Amino acid sequence: MSANAPRSFTYRWLRWRAQAMILVGRHAAALAVFDEMLARHPGDAYALASRAHLRAQLGQPEAALADYRQLLDTHPDHAAASWFNYGYLLEAAGEHAQAEQAFRRALALDPRLDRAWYGLGLVLIRARRFDEAIEALKRNTELQPMSPYGWYQLARVHVDRHEPEEARRIIRHLKGFEPKVAAQLERETGLAV
Numbered sequence: 196m197s198a199n200a201p202r203s204f205t206y207r208w209l210r211w212r213a214q215a216m217i218l219v220g221r222h223a224a225a226l227a228v229f230d231e232m233l234a235r236h237p238g239d240a241y242a243l244a245s246r247a248h249l250r251a252q253l254g255q256p257e258a259a260l261a262d263y264r265q266l267l268d269t270h271p272d273h274a275a276a277s278w279f280n281y282g283y284l285l286e287a288a289g290e291h292a293q294a295e296q297a298f299r300r301a302l303a304l305d306p307r308l309d310r311a312w313y314g315l316g317l318v319l320i321r322a323r324r325f326d327e328a329i330e331a332l333k334r335n336t337e338l339q340p341m342s343p344y345g346w347y348q349l350a351r352v353h354v355d356r357h358e359p360e361e362a363r364r365i366i367r368h369l370k371g372f373e374p375k376v377a378a379q380l381e382r383e384t385g386l387a388v
Contacts, residue, residue, distance in 0.1 A: 206236065213245065222253055238269045244277055251284060260284050275305035282314050291318045309338035313345050325352050343373040347380060354384050363388050 209232045216225035229246035232239055247262030263281040266273055282297030298315040301308055312335035319328035329352055335345035346369050353361040362380070366388045369377035381387055 206232070209235075210241065217249065222249060225249060238265070240266060240270045240273055243269075244273070247277075248280065251280065256284050256288060260288070272304065275301040275308050275311065278304065279308060279311045279314065282311070286314060286318055291321050294318050295322075307338055309335050309342075309345075312338065313348070316345070316348055320348065320352060320355075325356050328352050341372055343369060343376040346373075347376055350380050350384070354386070359384075359386055362386055 209228055213225045213228040213232070216222070216228060226246060226249060229242045229249070232242040233246070236242065243262050243266040247259045247266060250256075250262060251259035260281070263277060263284065266277060267281060278297050278301035282294045282301060285291075285297055286294035295315060295318045298311045298318065301311040302315065305311070312331050316328045316331035316335060319325075319331055329349065332345050332349040332352065336342075336349065339345060346365055350362045350365040350369075353359070353365065362384060363386050366377050366380050366386060369380065370388070377388070
Protein backbone atom coordinates (compact mmCIF):
# COMPACT_ATOMS: atom_id res chain seq x y z
CA MET A 196 0.00 0.00 0.00
CA SER A 197 1.43 3.38 -0.96
CA ALA A 198 1.88 6.25 1.45
CA ASN A 199 -0.72 8.27 -0.49
CA ALA A 200 -3.48 5.66 -0.21
CA PRO A 201 -4.60 6.55 3.35
CA ARG A 202 -4.57 10.25 2.49
CA SER A 203 -6.53 9.60 -0.66
CA PHE A 204 -9.09 7.48 1.20
CA THR A 205 -9.32 10.03 4.01
CA TYR A 206 -9.75 12.86 1.55
CA ARG A 207 -12.52 11.04 -0.32
CA TRP A 208 -14.20 10.18 2.98
CA LEU A 209 -14.13 13.79 4.16
CA ARG A 210 -15.46 14.99 0.83
CA TRP A 211 -18.32 12.49 0.98
CA ARG A 212 -19.11 13.48 4.59
CA ALA A 213 -19.27 17.18 3.67
CA GLN A 214 -21.60 16.47 0.76
CA ALA A 215 -23.81 14.29 2.96
CA MET A 216 -23.98 17.00 5.65
CA ILE A 217 -25.08 19.55 3.05
CA LEU A 218 -27.74 17.17 1.68
CA VAL A 219 -29.31 16.70 5.11
CA GLY A 220 -29.15 20.42 5.93
CA ARG A 221 -26.36 20.24 8.51
CA HIS A 222 -24.44 23.19 7.12
CA ALA A 223 -22.39 23.94 10.24
CA ALA A 224 -21.20 20.32 10.26
CA ALA A 225 -20.30 20.57 6.56
CA LEU A 226 -18.28 23.73 7.26
CA ALA A 227 -16.42 21.85 10.01
CA VAL A 228 -15.59 19.05 7.55
CA PHE A 229 -14.29 21.57 5.00
CA ASP A 230 -12.18 23.10 7.79
CA GLU A 231 -10.77 19.64 8.55
CA MET A 232 -10.04 19.05 4.86
CA LEU A 233 -8.17 22.35 4.69
CA ALA A 234 -6.25 21.57 7.88
CA ARG A 235 -5.06 18.35 6.26
CA HIS A 236 -4.63 19.78 2.75
CA PRO A 237 -4.10 23.57 2.95
CA GLY A 238 -5.07 25.39 -0.21
CA ASP A 239 -7.16 22.51 -1.57
CA ALA A 240 -9.21 24.03 -4.40
CA TYR A 241 -12.28 21.84 -3.91
CA ALA A 242 -12.51 22.48 -0.16
CA LEU A 243 -11.94 26.22 -0.54
CA ALA A 244 -14.49 26.61 -3.34
CA SER A 245 -17.05 24.49 -1.51
CA ARG A 246 -16.59 26.29 1.78
CA ALA A 247 -16.79 29.69 0.07
CA HIS A 248 -19.97 28.73 -1.77
CA LEU A 249 -21.59 27.37 1.40
CA ARG A 250 -20.60 30.46 3.41
CA ALA A 251 -22.11 32.71 0.74
CA GLN A 252 -25.35 30.71 0.86
CA LEU A 253 -25.41 31.00 4.66
CA GLY A 254 -25.13 34.80 4.55
CA GLN A 255 -21.47 35.01 5.54
CA PRO A 256 -20.15 37.19 2.69
CA GLU A 257 -16.94 38.33 4.40
CA ALA A 258 -15.89 34.75 5.14
CA ALA A 259 -16.87 33.68 1.62
CA LEU A 260 -14.83 36.52 0.13
CA ALA A 261 -11.81 35.48 2.20
CA ASP A 262 -12.13 31.90 0.95
CA TYR A 263 -12.48 33.01 -2.67
CA ARG A 264 -9.46 35.33 -2.26
CA GLN A 265 -7.37 32.45 -0.93
CA LEU A 266 -8.64 30.10 -3.64
CA LEU A 267 -7.94 32.52 -6.48
CA ASP A 268 -4.58 33.61 -5.05
CA THR A 269 -3.40 30.01 -4.91
CA HIS A 270 -5.25 28.79 -8.02
CA PRO A 271 -5.61 31.84 -10.33
CA ASP A 272 -6.81 29.72 -13.25
CA HIS A 273 -9.51 28.06 -11.21
CA ALA A 274 -12.95 27.73 -12.77
CA ALA A 275 -14.62 30.77 -14.27
CA ALA A 276 -17.53 30.14 -11.88
CA SER A 277 -15.27 30.89 -8.90
CA TRP A 278 -14.24 34.20 -10.43
CA PHE A 279 -17.90 34.98 -11.13
CA ASN A 280 -18.93 34.13 -7.55
CA TYR A 281 -16.08 36.25 -6.21
CA GLY A 282 -17.16 39.14 -8.45
CA TYR A 283 -20.77 38.76 -7.39
CA LEU A 284 -19.83 39.00 -3.70
CA LEU A 285 -17.54 41.97 -4.37
CA GLU A 286 -20.30 43.75 -6.28
CA ALA A 287 -22.73 43.12 -3.42
CA ALA A 288 -20.15 44.55 -1.00
CA GLY A 289 -19.85 47.72 -3.09
CA GLU A 290 -16.35 46.88 -4.38
CA HIS A 291 -17.26 47.65 -7.98
CA ALA A 292 -13.78 48.08 -9.45
CA GLN A 293 -12.63 44.76 -8.00
CA ALA A 294 -15.88 43.12 -9.10
CA GLU A 295 -15.27 44.32 -12.65
CA GLN A 296 -11.82 42.71 -12.60
CA ALA A 297 -13.24 39.44 -11.26
CA PHE A 298 -15.99 39.34 -13.91
CA ARG A 299 -13.43 40.05 -16.63
CA ARG A 300 -11.22 37.25 -15.29
CA ALA A 301 -14.21 34.87 -15.37
CA LEU A 302 -14.90 35.87 -18.97
CA ALA A 303 -11.26 35.37 -19.94
CA LEU A 304 -11.61 31.77 -18.74
CA ASP A 305 -15.09 31.26 -20.22
CA PRO A 306 -16.40 33.91 -22.63
CA ARG A 307 -19.76 32.08 -22.78
CA LEU A 308 -20.49 32.59 -19.08
CA ASP A 309 -23.66 34.64 -19.53
CA ARG A 310 -24.03 35.59 -15.86
CA ALA A 311 -20.53 37.09 -15.84
CA TRP A 312 -21.52 39.33 -18.77
CA TYR A 313 -24.57 40.37 -16.77
CA GLY A 314 -22.51 41.10 -13.65
CA LEU A 315 -20.02 43.06 -15.72
CA GLY A 316 -22.89 45.03 -17.22
CA LEU A 317 -24.16 45.95 -13.75
CA VAL A 318 -20.81 47.26 -12.51
CA LEU A 319 -20.33 49.21 -15.75
CA ILE A 320 -23.78 50.79 -15.29
CA ARG A 321 -22.80 51.86 -11.77
CA ALA A 322 -19.62 53.39 -13.21
CA ARG A 323 -21.81 55.18 -15.81
CA ARG A 324 -19.82 53.55 -18.60
CA PHE A 325 -22.95 53.01 -20.64
CA ASP A 326 -21.38 52.09 -23.99
CA GLU A 327 -19.43 49.26 -22.38
CA ALA A 328 -22.47 48.25 -20.30
CA ILE A 329 -24.58 47.95 -23.44
CA GLU A 330 -21.98 45.69 -25.06
CA ALA A 331 -21.78 43.47 -21.96
CA LEU A 332 -25.56 43.22 -21.66
CA LYS A 333 -25.91 42.47 -25.37
CA ARG A 334 -23.50 39.55 -24.91
CA ASN A 335 -25.58 38.41 -21.93
CA THR A 336 -28.82 38.50 -23.95
CA GLU A 337 -27.18 36.73 -26.90
CA LEU A 338 -26.11 33.90 -24.62
CA GLN A 339 -29.32 33.89 -22.57
CA PRO A 340 -32.05 35.25 -24.86
CA MET A 341 -35.01 34.22 -22.70
CA SER A 342 -33.76 35.66 -19.41
CA PRO A 343 -35.50 38.95 -18.66
CA TYR A 344 -32.78 40.39 -16.43
CA GLY A 345 -30.31 41.36 -19.13
CA TRP A 346 -33.09 42.78 -21.28
CA TYR A 347 -34.45 44.77 -18.33
CA GLN A 348 -31.05 46.33 -17.57
CA LEU A 349 -30.41 46.98 -21.26
CA ALA A 350 -33.69 48.91 -21.51
CA ARG A 351 -32.82 50.90 -18.37
CA VAL A 352 -29.44 51.89 -19.87
CA HIS A 353 -31.15 53.10 -23.04
CA VAL A 354 -33.53 55.18 -20.92
CA ASP A 355 -30.56 56.65 -19.02
CA ARG A 356 -28.95 57.50 -22.37
CA HIS A 357 -32.15 59.21 -23.55
CA GLU A 358 -32.78 56.59 -26.23
CA PRO A 359 -36.49 55.86 -25.69
CA GLU A 360 -37.01 54.09 -29.03
CA GLU A 361 -34.37 51.49 -28.18
CA ALA A 362 -36.00 50.99 -24.77
CA ARG A 363 -39.43 50.62 -26.43
CA ARG A 364 -38.02 48.04 -28.83
CA ILE A 365 -36.80 46.01 -25.85
CA ILE A 366 -40.15 46.38 -24.05
CA ARG A 367 -41.94 45.07 -27.16
CA HIS A 368 -39.49 42.16 -27.27
CA LEU A 369 -40.06 41.37 -23.58
CA LYS A 370 -43.85 41.36 -24.05
CA GLY A 371 -43.38 38.28 -26.20
CA PHE A 372 -42.01 36.11 -23.40
CA GLU A 373 -42.00 38.06 -20.13
CA PRO A 374 -45.03 40.40 -20.07
CA LYS A 375 -44.74 41.17 -16.34
CA VAL A 376 -41.21 42.53 -16.76
CA ALA A 377 -42.34 44.49 -19.84
CA ALA A 378 -45.21 46.01 -17.82
CA GLN A 379 -42.82 46.88 -14.99
CA LEU A 380 -40.52 48.66 -17.44
CA GLU A 381 -43.45 50.57 -18.90
CA ARG A 382 -44.50 51.72 -15.41
CA GLU A 383 -40.96 52.65 -14.33
CA THR A 384 -39.99 54.46 -17.51
CA GLY A 385 -43.33 55.90 -18.58
CA LEU A 386 -42.72 54.42 -22.04
CA ALA A 387 -46.01 52.95 -23.18
CA VAL A 388 -45.76 50.47 -26.01
